[in-house]
Each structure stands twice: as structure tokens, then as C-alpha cells.
Amino acid sequence: MPFQSIVILTGAGLSAESGVPTFRDKDGIWAHYDYREVATPQGFARNPARVHEFYNMRRRAHAGIRPNAAHAALARLEREHAGEVWVVTQNVDALHEGAGSRNLIHMHGELFQALCAECGARTRWVDDLSLDTPCPACAETGGMRPDVVWFGEVPYHMERIVELLQAADLFVSIGTSGQVYPAGGFVAEARAVGAHTVELNLEPSEGRSLFAEAIHGPATVVVPAYVDRLLKGD
Numbered sequence: 224m225p226f227q228s229i230v231i232l233t234g235a236g237l238s239a240e241s242g243v244p245t246f247r248d249k250d251g252i253w254a255h256y257d258y259r260e261v262a263t264p265q266g267f268a269r270n271p272a273r274v275h276e277f278y279n280m281r282r283r284a285h286a287g288i289r290p291n292a293a294h295a296a297l298a299r300l301e302r303e304h305a306g307e308v309w310v311v312t313q314n315v316d317a318l319h320e321g322a323g324s325r326n327l328i329h330m331h332g333e334l335f336q337a338l339c340a341e342c343g344a345r346t347r348w349v350d351d352l353s354l355d356t357p358c359p360a361c362a363e364t365g366g367m368r369p370d371v372v373w374f375g376e377v378p379y380h381m382e383r384i385v386e387l388l389q390a391a392d393l394f395v396s397i398g399t400s401g402q403v404y405p406a407g408g409f410v411a412e413a414r415a416v417g418a419h420t421v422e423l424n425l426e427p428s429e430g431r432s433l434f435a436e437a438i439h440g441p442a443t444v445v446v447p448a449y450v451d452r453l454l455k456g457d
Contacts, residue, residue: 225456226393226419227306231297232409234313236398236425240443241291243316247400263374271354271368278369279351282334290322293397293446298323300450309387313399313406315371330378330406332371341366378405391418395449398423398442401430410434423449 235245245251260266261277301308301324309326310319315334319327332338337348337356344360348370356367372378388394394413401407410420410433422428422437423445431437438445 225305226453228387228391229300229304229306229308229393229395229453230387230391230409230413230418231308231310231395231397232313232399232406233297233310233319233397234399234403234406236400237293237312237442237446238288238291238314238316238318239398240293240441241288241318243285243288243314243318247402258374262371264376267368267373274368275352275354278334278371282349282351285316285334288316288318290318291443293442294318294322294324296447296450300453301326303454311384311387311406311409313403328380328384330372330380330384332369332379334369334371336370337367338370339363339366340368345370381405384409385412388412388418389416391416393421394418395421395423396428396430396434397446398425399428401428421449 239245246253256277261274267274297310297319309328310324311328311330312319313331315329315332317333317335335347335349337346337352339358339360341358341363342361344358346359352367352369354365357364358367388409391413394410396410399406407430410430413420414433420434422431422434424439425441426439427437438449
């Protein structure tokens with residue numbers, strides 16, 4: 224019987240083949256930067272200029288990056304599948320959107336969006352940010368920050384994500400280590416409601432034993448192949 228409600232969790236491994244650095248690999252971002260200094264509210268309070276420099280660098284580095292075959296396959300699944308398909312991504316890049324995904328939840332925020340701490344307004348943002356940047360909504364300076372979820376902050380849209388997981392009959396985890404929570408616990412939530420669970424990853428994750436099925440290899444290979452299989456009803 225074809226799956227009617229599919230929830231897909233994606234992580235850094237999905238975008239790696241597009242040239243976006245991962246975080247936890249031996250040569251990932253956290254091997255070069257202390258996350259406590261550039262990705263926590265405390266780090267921003269201590270040295271906002273350093274945090275802005277880090278995210279400005281990341282924003283500029285994404286300028287020439289394009290979606291890969293795995294992003295395209297997930298967008299195709301959403302278009303062609305007869306049921307409902309949602310992508311919940313831990314990634315802050317815009318590659319899912321670039322490939323055409325529309326049923327998309329950015330649980331860790333978006334790199335190309337700014338948040339004003341003064342008034343709460345969110346603004347599409349592609350340029351550099353600094354302490355001198357005025358908020359387009361309230362005109363205050365000093366409160367603009369990247370609209371990303373830092374360590375110690377609560378991920379976005381958790382109520383909606385839980386609703387989707389509770390209705391899912393298929394949960395697929397792609398390109399994620401399973402080390403970051405609450406995303407690392409999604410497979411258990413999906414299993415609890417009887418969903419079939421699948422891991423697509425370059426290598427087995429720490430939570431591999433929780434999945435009913437696992438396929439390992441490059442995302443640009445295993446994801447399109449799995450989507451083909453789903454669309455054929457296998």
C-alpha cells in the first residue's frame with residue numbers, strides 16, 4: 224500500500240555535495256570555529272561583531288551554491304506523490320526552495336533571513352548584517368541578528384512538526400547524524416505511531432538501530448533512487 228503521509232527530515236549531509244560544509248565532520252565548521260562563540264545567545268551578547276562576521280561569511284559563501292540531485296528528487300516527490308509530503312530541514316540554506324520544495328519547515332531558521340530582537344520582525348536578507356544595521360520594520364539599530372536557531376534556543380515550528388510526525392506513515396531521515404535534539408528523537412516519535420522509518424545517509428548514524436530500513440551512500444545517489452522507488456509504489 225503506498226504511503227499517504229510522508230515526513231522527511233534533512234540535515235547537513237544533504238547539502239554537502241552542493242559544497243555546503245557540514246558541522247560535525249572532522250573538517251566541518253565546528254572544527255574551525257567554537258560554536259559557543261558564534262552560535263549561542265551568550266556568544267552574541269559577548270561579541271556581536273564576531274557573530275555577524277561569521278554569518279556574513281557564510282551568507283557570502285552560499286552565493287554560488289546550487290541544489291543538487293537529492294534536493295531535486297525531494298521536490299519531485301512532493302510534486303508527483305499522490306499523498307502528502309513534508310520536508311523538515313535542519314539546514315539553514317535555501318537549497319530546498321531552490322529545487323522547488325514548497326511543503327518545507329526550517330526548524331533551525333534561515334540564513335537568508337534576519338530577525339529584529341527589538342520588534343520581532345523577520346526580513347528576507349542577503350547582504351551583510353552589523354550592529355549598525357537598522358531594522359526595516361522599526362528602524363532601531365543594534366537588534367538585528369541572523370534568524371537562525373542557536374545552541375540553547377528552541378527550534379522553530381515544533382508543534383507543527385509533532386503534528387506531522389503523529390500523522391505520518393513514512394518517516395525518512397536524510398543526511399543527519401542523529402546527534403542533535405530534538406531532531407534526533409523524531410524517529411522514535413514516528414515509530415510510536417507505527418510509521419515505517421528509513422535512514423538515507425552516507426554512513427550509519429548513531430541512531431541507525433532505531434530505523435526499520437537503512438540505505439547508505441552519497442545523497443545524490445541514494446535519495447533519487449529511493450524517490451524513484453516510492454513513486455513506483457515499491
